[in-house]
Amino acid sequence: MLLSIEHLRVAFTVGSSVRQAVNEVSLALEEKTKTAIIGETGCGKSVLAMAVAGILPDNAHSRGSITWENKPLSEQLLKTIRGNKLSLIPQNPLGSLNPVLTAGFQVSEALARVRPALNKLALYQNTLELFHAAGLDQPQTVYHSYPYQLSGGMAQRVLLAAAMAGTPKLVLADEPTKGLDLDTRNQNVLLLHQVFENSALLLITHDIEVAATCQSLLVMYAGEIVETGQAEAVLTKPLHPYTCQLLAAHPSQGLIPIPGLPANMTKLAAGCRFADRCALLGKLNASQSQLCLTKHPALNKCGVTAAVRCWHA
Ligand SMILES: Nc1ncnc2c1ncn2[C@@H]1O[C@H](COP(=O)(O)OP(=O)(O)OP(=O)(O)O)[C@@H](O)[C@H]1O
Numbered sequence: 001m002l003l004s005i006e007h008l009r010v011a012f013t014v015g016s017s018v019r020q021a022v023n024e025v026s027l028a029l030e031e032k033t034k035t036a037i038i039g040e041t042g043c044g045k046s047v048l049a050m051a052v053a054g055i056l057p058d059n060a061h062s063r064g065s066i067t068w069e070n071k072p073l074s075e076q077l078l079k080t081i082r083g084n085k086l087s088l089i090p091q092n093p094l095g096s097l098n099p100v101l102t103a104g105f106q107v108s109e110a111l112a113r114v115r116p117a118l119n120k121l122a123l124y125q126n127t128l129e130l131f132h133a134a135g136l137d138q139p140q141t142v143y144h145s146y147p148y149q150l151s152g153g154m155a156q157r158v159l160l161a162a163a164m165a166g167t168p169k170l171v172l173a174d175e176p177t178k179g180l181d182l183d184t185r186n187q188n189v190l191l192l193h194q195v196f197e198n199s200a201l202l203l204i205t206h207d208i209e210v211a212a213t214c215q216s217l218l219v220m221y222a223g224e225i226v227e228t229g230q231a232e233a234v235l236t237k238p239l240h241p242y243t244c245q246l247l248a249a250h251p252s253q254g255l256i257p258i259p260g261l262p263a264n265m266t267k268l269a270a271g272c273r274f275a276d277r278c279a280l281l282g283k284l285n286a287s288q289s290q291l292c293l294t295k296h297p298a299l300n301k302c303g304v305t306a307a308v309r310c311w312h313a
């Protein structure tokens with residue numbers, strides 16, 4: 001197993017309150033597999049990726065275990081694999097690039113870390129090759145550009161090039177198509193799959209069509225995995241009411257908004273965290289809905305790869 005996460009919990013201390021971000025998340029990724037994560041804003045997708053990459057901020061507390069190739073993913077191990085065997089393509093590409101350094105300098109620095117033997121000229125040439133491989137037509141111009149001079153799509157490709165500096169076994173790509181027009185989105189997703197064909201990919205997205213390019217899908221709500229399975233099965237025959245409502249809210253499927261607001265992560269409900277917004281709840285009898293409101297459902301297996309966290313799905 002390449003990566004195994006068991007019972008991961010991440011909470012943040014904000015002033016005097018504690019905000020849960022990831023709750024009891026367990027998942028396993030085999031080499032070369034492609035997995036997408038979908039879920040509304042604030043459900044814990046990025047925090048999960050940050051926990052794996054070992055870059056949680058100081059006010060975060062985490063519990064649970066993460067193993068990499070069956071060894072505990074310690075700080076020490078993270079230092080040797082991050083940027084090399086494990087790459088993160090962060091959310092908000094323009095914000096994650098340093099505004100006062102050129103794109104080329106930043107990617108060549110990433111390259112220098114994994115290939116310290118390269119001299120200055122070789123670093124320059126290899127960086128241009130990475131830009132070219134990441135689909136940037138004018139590598140030299142991009143090399144000398146500052147982030148503000150790049151479009152969103154170009155900045156994404158610069159981050160893609162940085163992730164390609166190593167030979168990642170796992171790529172964590174956090175919303176790599178956010179804000180891109182349809183054509184650029186399609187090109188970038190294709191490129192991501194081509195470039196990292198031999199890597200495992202954990203792809204965080206709000207875009208259902210992007211999620212559909214992966215084999216497996218995880219649906220998160222309020223820090224938890226509420227449904228998982230083969231992407232095609234989950235997207236065509238969703239089981240959890242949240243997945244059904246999330247898909248129905250998508251522009252291609254009717255734009256029916258989910259009522260209410262995402263869960264309040266400082267005051268989580270005792271029962272099902274989605275109960276207050278669930279379309280199924282109103283169709284249940286009193287004792288069935290009482291169960292939803294009072295008891296927290298577990299993520300129950302249904303089939304070989306599928307699992308769903310709902311009392312009545
Ligand atoms: N540094 C932080 N301090 C306090 N709370 C945080 C911090 N970072 C994230 N959170 C909280 O953790 C929860 C999960 O956030 P996260 O960024 O993982 O959401 P997300 O699913 O990636 O959302 P989006 O789709 O908007 O990127 C949210 O409630 C968020 O407010």
Ligand code: NI
Binds near residue numbers: 091
């Ligand atoms: Ni995020």
